[in-house]
Amino acid sequence: MTPTLVRRNRPSSSPSRSRARDWAEIQERMLVPLYEAVYERLDVGPGTRLLSLGCGSGLALLMAAARGASVSGVDGDARRLELARERLLSRPHGSGVTRLGHGGPDCVLDPTGRRFNLVTAFEPLHHAGCEPRDLARSLARAGACAERGAAVVLAGWGPQERCSASAALRVAARLGDPMTAPARWRPCGRDDLENLALRAGLRPDGSGRVSCPYGYADMGSAVRGMLSTGAFDAALRAAEEEQVTKELTEALQPYARADGTVWMPNVFRYLVARVP
Numbered sequence: 001m002t003p004t005l006v007r008r009n010r011p012s013s014s015p016s017r018s019r020a021r022d023w024a025e026i027q028e029r030m031l032v033p034l035y036e037a038v039y040e041r042l043d044v045g046p047g048t049r050l051l052s053l054g055c056g057s058g059l060a061l062l063m064a065a066a067r068g069a070s071v072s073g074v075d076g077d078a079r080r081l082e083l084a085r086e087r088l089l090s091r092p093h094g095s096g097v098t099r100l101g102h103g104g105p106d107c108v109l110d111p112t113g114r115r116f117n118l119v120t121a122f123e124p125l126h127h128a129g130c131e132p133r134d135l136a137r138s139l140a141r142a143g144a145c146a147e148r149g150a151a152v153v154l155a156g157w158g159p160q161e162r163c164s165a166s167a168a169l170r171v172a173a174r175l176g177d178p179m180t181a182p183a184r185w186r187p188c189g190r191d192d193l194e195n196l197a198l199r200a201g202l203r204p205d206g207s208g209r210v211s212c213p214y215g216y217a218d219m220g221s222a223v224r225g226m227l228s229t230g231a232f233d234a235a236l237r238a239a240e241e242e243q244v245t246k247e248l249t250e251a252l253q254p255y256a257r258a259d260g261t262v263w264m265p266n267v268f269r270y271l272v273a274r275v276p
Contacts, residue, residue, distance in 0.1 A: 020079035022228035024057035030214050034268050035060045037210045051116040058084030072099040072108040105145045115147040122155045139200035143275045150275045154193045158267030167251045176234030193271035202273035214264040222262040
């Protein structure tokens with residue numbers, strides 16, 4: 001499924017709330033092909049008890065619930081989680097159960113003691129500067145809440161030369177930490193997902209690649225979408241937003257088309273690991 005170009009939207013008065021809304025309305029849908037590929041491969045359906053780490057504003061959970069899965073999600077961003085609640089808890093999904101929490105997986109455990117049989121972490125290596133040790137600890141905690149043999153899905157960027165977003169993310173890394181050499185910065189290495197899984201005590205069990213192009217209605221939507229990912233948070237703390245926006249716009253300019261839309265081909269890689 002190809003992401004649709006988004007409509008132009010007015011920014012709200014609160015920057016953080018606006019970015020959460022931009023994530024839900026502009027950026028999150030760009031990962032739909034990844035969600036679909038994983039759910040199809042793992043046959044997500046009525047027997048699935050899914051835990052999503054970093055569930056964002058809930059689109060991936062909504063898609064799983066539509067397949068009949070019981071879904072639970074946790075996220076550290078309270079504003080994104082608020083949007084996920086609006087999406088999921090206000091609509092029935094058959095017999096599926098929905099639990100959302102702001103914290104670790106413990107806060108969404110099934111009170112009857114049933115464990116999860118699928119855990120997803122669709123963006124564990126997305127943000128520049130994330131600590132593998134912290135990610136591994138989070139995955140280990142989630143694995144402890146899953147049954148033996150449960151699938152744990154990790155995702156990250158594919159080869160840098162096949163990810164148009166790399167240029168923009170190098171801007172984020174450079175502005176967030178001026179001591180970082182942009183030429184050495186990479187979104188995700190070849191073995192990073194496997195190494196992360198092993199560090200978390202999981203057993204790698206196959207992988208795949210998915211095309212996830214980023215398509216925007218105009219440059220303004222592209223900038224807002226990229227800023228909403230969280231990858232630019234450190235840059236926005238270290239530099240003026242005007243400077244970040246200017247340099248991000250320059251990085252995106254090569255992907256602007258004659259009709260004003262912005263199109264950025266990207267490839268994501270995912271790993272399926274198992275709880276031993």
